[in-house]
Amino acid sequence: xxxxxxxxxxxxxGMTNKKSLKCEQHMGHRAMxxxxxxxxxxxxxxxxxxxxxxxxxxxVPSRFSPECPxxxxxxxxxxxxxxxxxxxxxxxxxxxxxxxxxTFGSGTRLTVV
Amino acid sequence: AxxxxxxxxxxxxxxxxxxxxxxxxDTSESDYYLFWYKQPPSRQMILVIxxxxxxxxxxxxxxxxxxxxxxxKSFSLKISDSQLGDAAMYFCAYRSLPxxxxxxxxxLTFGQGTILTVHx
Numbered sequence: 570x571x572x573x574x575x576x577x578x579x580x581x582x583g584m585t586n587k588k589s590l591k592c593e594q595h596m597g598h599r600a601m602x603x604x605x606x607x608x609x610x611x612x613x614x615x616x617x618x619x620x621x622x623x624x625x626x627x628x629v630p631s632r633f634s635p636e637c638p639x640x641x642x643x644x645x646x647x648x649x650x651x652x653x654x655x656x657x658x659x660x661x662x663x664x665x666x667x668x669x670x671x672t673f674g675s676g677t678r679l680t681v682v
Numbered sequence: 683a684x685x686x687x688x689x690x691x692x693x694x695x696x697x698x699x700x701x702x703x704x705x706x707x708d709t710s711e712s713d714y715y716l717f718w719y720k721q722p723p724s725r726q727m728i729l730v731i732x733x734x735x736x737x738x739x740x741x742x743x744x745x746x747x748x749x750x751x752x753x754x755k756s757f758s759l760k761i762s763d764s765q766l767g768d769a770a771m772y773f774c775a776y777r778s779l780p781x782x783x784x785x786x787x788x789x790l791t792f793g794q795g796t797i798l799t800v801h802x
Contacts (some may be wrong), residue, residue, distance in 0.1 A: 608794070609771070611793065611794055614725070614789055614790070617789070625789065656801075659727065668734075671729070671790065672718055672729075673727035673728075
């Protein structure tokens with residue numbers, strides 16, 4: 570299995586809703602990442618997990634809450650989002666300490682109404 | 683901090699022709715990695731090619747090759763025999779060596795991207 574699987578592919582949520590994005594990989598990668606991408610812009614790093622521990626938080630608002638319950642799974646919990654949070658959310662993984670490039674998922678298209 | 687610049691917001695090429703996408707970067711580090719990623723309308727970021735800075739030989743992957751000029755901090759991507767499936771947004775990216783516990787760990791710095799259109 571050489572894929573990163575993200576669910577759901579599309580999500581529409583209200584500003585008072587709570588929802589979660591899920592990311593799963595079975596490549597044995599021990600580093601996992603969340604990126605946010607606006608249309609026709611590069612991805613922006615949000616969080617990095619290394620060996621299931623949060624390694625980098627790029628000053629992301631607390632309405633975004635990451636979780637890494639095990640080495641294969643990464644979640645992003647969403648609460649009280651704003652319309653400007655609408656974007657494509659990409660998950661990626663890589664072997665920790667070895668630079669061969671990231672494997673990205675196909676993303677979740679999030680719309681906040 | 684490192685920066686990556688892609689000066690061509692859009693490029694176009696005829697099918698079967700060759701096109702070159704430009705990328706320059708700024709860094710004070712001597713060892714690092716450079717990547718080209720492709721993002722088609724399907725949204726998934728796909729790794730096209732990787733270059734280690736300590737290697738003088740330019741990386742190649744089938745129809746894709748790079749021209750890596752370390753002194754000039756330039757990393758261009760050449761696509762030969764362009765195909766309709768090459769149409770996508772292309773991102774150049776920089777990564778420092780892994781530095782567990784440091785702020786450089788795991789972070790890719792992307793350029794602004796180049797939209798490539800392939801005409802039949």
